[in-house]
Amino acid sequence: MVKIAIAGGSGQVSREVIDALLAAKKHEITVLSRKELPAAKVISPEIQWKIVDYDDKECLVEALLGIHTVLSFVQILSDPDQKSQKNLIDAAISAGVRRFAPSEYGSKDTINMPWWQGKEIIREYLKEVNRKGDILEYTLFQPGLFLDYLAYPHKTSKHVDPLQTIFDFESRRAIVIDGYEGAIITLTTVADAATVIAQAVDYEGKWPTSGGIRGNRVTFSQVLGIGHRVRGCPFKTEKVKIEDIEAGHLKTSWGLSAVHQAVSEEQASDLLKNVSIGILLSSSKGAWDISDEWNQVFPDYEFTPIESFLAKVWDGKP
Numbered sequence: 001m002v003k004i005a006i007a008g009g010s011g012q013v014s015r016e017v018i019d020a021l022l023a024a025k026k027h028e029i030t031v032l033s034r035k036e037l038p039a040a041k042v043i044s045p046e047i048q049w050k051i052v053d054y055d056d057k058e059c060l061v062e063a064l065l066g067i068h069t070v071l072s073f074v075q076i077l078s079d080p081d082q083k084s085q086k087n088l089i090d091a092a093i094s095a096g097v098r099r100f101a102p103s104e105y106g107s108k109d110t111i112n113m114p115w116w117q118g119k120e121i122i123r124e125y126l127k128e129v130n131r132k133g134d135i136l137e138y139t140l141f142q143p144g145l146f147l148d149y150l151a152y153p154h155k156t157s158k159h160v161d162p163l164q165t166i167f168d169f170e171s172r173r174a175i176v177i178d179g180y181e182g183a184i185i186t187l188t189t190v191a192d193a194a195t196v197i198a199q200a201v202d203y204e205g206k207w208p209t210s211g212g213i214r215g216n217r218v219t220f221s222q223v224l225g226i227g228h229r230v231r232g233c234p235f236k237t238e239k240v241k242i243e244d245i246e247a248g249h250l251k252t253s254w255g256l257s258a259v260h261q262a263v264s265e266e267q268a269s270d271l272l273k274n275v276s277i278g279i280l281l282s283s284s285k286g287a288w289d290i291s292d293e294w295n296q297v298f299p300d301y302e303f304t305p306i307e308s309f310l311a312k313v314w315d316g317k318p
């Protein structure tokens with residue numbers, strides 16, 4: 001049995017992981033939240049709900065006393081300086097927490113993705129903390145992009161809302177960089193990522209710092225091939241020039257329109273263009289070519305294959 005604290009445990013990705021941890025029926029789970037649990041949102045009677053103030057380190061230390069593992073899912077977009085996670089890390093060390101996972105759950109590098117720069121701030125912070133020795137064991141859980149997003153607008157996970165991507169299976173179209181069709185993207189279902197994270201909590205060996213979870217490692221061309229097969233015709237692929245997108249211009253006839261719930265209306269239109277540009281450029285530079293440390297730890301774990309997942313989602317859909 002492990003005592004686990006889940007920071008940001010009221011969010012979308014965290015609730016998937018909480019479900020996977022509850023299914024294991026071995027842990028004591030405490031959710032750390034800035035607010036009261038809304039009556040309509042009871043997660044599970046087995047979970048303790050603790051209200052914390054991330055600006056108050058003493059309150060955080062108190063909340064973490066006796067906790068073995070902290071998993072953070074703090075929404076980094078709403079905390080530009082990453083004060084909440086820095087204070088959480090400091091408090092975890094003071095409270096004698098053994099393991100920590102920062103709010104990662106995405107790509108290996110964040111190059112060209114300014115909205116994820118907060119992850120770099122925390123990576124540096126954790127490195128600095130451990131510079132003089134093993135102060136806090138941690139892993140960066142990185143499953144790549146959630147494969148569920150290729151099902152947009154259909155919801156394929158219990159808690160994570162659908163999001164549109166540059167691979168638009170619904171309208172059978174895609175955006176790629178001319179000449180970079182071989183760029184790699186790692187796509188893992190939210191459910192697989194959550195299960196592996198829950199297994200990692202049980203794992204008794206030392207957590208690897210780099211925590212790649214590689215569900216499916218595919219090229220952009222392979223995704224388009226799968227799209228052709230599961231949607232019954234080739235995708236209309238718009239090819240953009242690398243010079244244009246490096247200059248911030250996205251010269252396409254369509255763009256993303258669905259935004260994550262944490263993004264404000266004012267931020268939305270710029271962010272949507274920047275997300276397309278960022279995903280295209282970062283993948284051309286290898287940012288989504290995720291490592292496989294957790295695959296190696298759990299070699300028998302069978303990940304959901306991309307093609308069968310998408311074939312099932314799109315079967316019979318117009």
Ligand SMILES: NC(=O)c1ccc[n+]([C@@H]2O[C@H](COP(=O)([O-])OP(=O)(O)OC[C@H]3O[C@@H](n4cnc5c(N)ncnc54)[C@H](OP(=O)(O)O)[C@@H]3O)[C@@H](O)[C@H]2O)c1
Nearest residue numbers: 008010011012013033034074075078079084103106145146
């Ligand atoms: N790979 C992918 O495709 C992918 C997709 C989605 C998300 N992600 C990653 O998964 C992680 C979680 O994302 P999510 O979409 O699940 O997040 P979310 O639901 O938007 O937010 C998670 C929680 O963060 C807490 N929070 C918000 N602002 C905060 C602040 N300033 N200080 C402390 N806590 C704060 C909130 O909890 P309380 O209000 O209860 O305190 C919220 O429920 C992020 O790192 C994100 O980048 C990856």
